[in-house]
Amino acid sequence: MEIDLRSDTVTKPSPEMRKAMANAEVGDDVYKGDPTVNKLEEKAAELFGKEDAIFVSSGTQGNLVSVLSQANRGDEILLGDICHIFGSEAGGVSVLGGVVMYPLKTNPDGTIDEERITEAVKPDDYHKPSTKLFAFENTHGGVSGMPISKESSDKMALAAKKAGLRVHMDGARIFNASVALNTSVKDLTEHVDSATFCLSKGLSCPVGSIIVGEKDQIAEARRIRKLLGSAMRQVGVLAACGIIALDNMIDRLADDHENAKKLAIGLSEISKVEINPDNIHTNLVKFKVPENKGFEVSDKLKDFGILINGSYTELRMVPHYGIESEHIDTTISSMSKVMNSI
Numbered sequence: 001m002e003i004d005l006r007s008d009t010v011t012k013p014s015p016e017m018r019k020a021m022a023n024a025e026v027g028d029d030v031y032k033g034d035p036t037v038n039k040l041e042e043k044a045a046e047l048f049g050k051e052d053a054i055f056v057s058s059g060t061q062g063n064l065v066s067v068l069s070q071a072n073r074g075d076e077i078l079l080g081d082i083c084h085i086f087g088s089e090a091g092g093v094s095v096l097g098g099v100v101m102y103p104l105k106t107n108p109d110g111t112i113d114e115e116r117i118t119e120a121v122k123p124d125d126y127h128k129p130s131t132k133l134f135a136f137e138n139t140h141g142g143v144s145g146m147p148i149s150k151e152s153s154d155k156m157a158l159a160a161k162k163a164g165l166r167v168h169m170d171g172a173r174i175f176n177a178s179v180a181l182n183t184s185v186k187d188l189t190e191h192v193d194s195a196t197f198c199l200s201k202g203l204s205c206p207v208g209s210i211i212v213g214e215k216d217q218i219a220e221a222r223r224i225r226k227l228l229g230s231a232m233r234q235v236g237v238l239a240a241c242g243i244i245a246l247d248n249m250i251d252r253l254a255d256d257h258e259n260a261k262k263l264a265i266g267l268s269e270i271s272k273v274e275i276n277p278d279n280i281h282t283n284l285v286k287f288k289v290p291e292n293k294g295f296e297v298s299d300k301l302k303d304f305g306i307l308i309n310g311s312y313t314e315l316r317m318v319p320h321y322g323i324e325s326e327h328i329d330t331t332i333s334s335m336s337k338v339m340n341s342i
């Protein structure tokens, strides 16, 4: 069997999800007539303590729809310089929405200083774009899945709000943060206007993300989703998995975190691997190998049946549903052999 550690997106639906898909009660969601989608959206809104929610196709689309439902052409969004919206979504908010992105320096713990947010808000001056929105990420994928505490999230969100901005949280892996911090997602998103999370990562659904927010903003999100061609019909077959994810797949993320920690400790004991296990709090295990050796390492691991995300120097392994403790043992011993041959 392959040990696929490229991402938690490679997770496949659980047997319970497959069964729920087969039996899902469905209708036309464009008419709001799919009871399973409606149930999932209500459940998500309640879990986050927000007024409403909407099911979308992906995390990227969740962020795009969230931004475009809160900022217009020529408006500006402030966001971290190593965040997913800025660096890994093909510039969608600018390409499709004409929204200007203004990147702010990100601290090593994934937070952004409040003064940086405040200082970046543009004055009312017709030479400037109009600053409308601030976005941050939790967990932060750019810093090895760092969970951002309620205290830090609140500080950023409240600073932005005080400056008159709306706040969006890219919570693709927010449940990893809530499990790691032992804090509810409701608390972690108390002061944000909108938040997205992925069902298709650690929660193991085949497809889907959700946006939660205020009634008016979600209504606008529904229009934008239609505009993007992503209003779907009998999508309850997918939403059925989402309901199971929220009921049964959150607490088990702690196992992924435990496996990630074990993996990080194992990797730290291998020569020529650079990682500090103290920095690994959730499921993303990023580490460095000697310069430009990354692809050689990932290629050689393939011979051991192990798949990882390769780059020139920084590599990533992500434990998830289906990865057990013994797979971590195999991965560590295989890495040790590979690094000896580098």
Ligand SMILES: *Cc1c(COP(=O)(O)O)cnc(C)c1O
Pocket (backbone or CB within 6 Å): 057, 058, 059, 060, 061, 063, 084, 085, 137, 139, 141, 170, 172, 173, 198, 200, 209
């Ligand atoms: C994965 C991810 C996304 C995008 O989700 P997709 O479903 O892959 O489009 C957005 N933000 C963060 C932080 C992510 O990790």
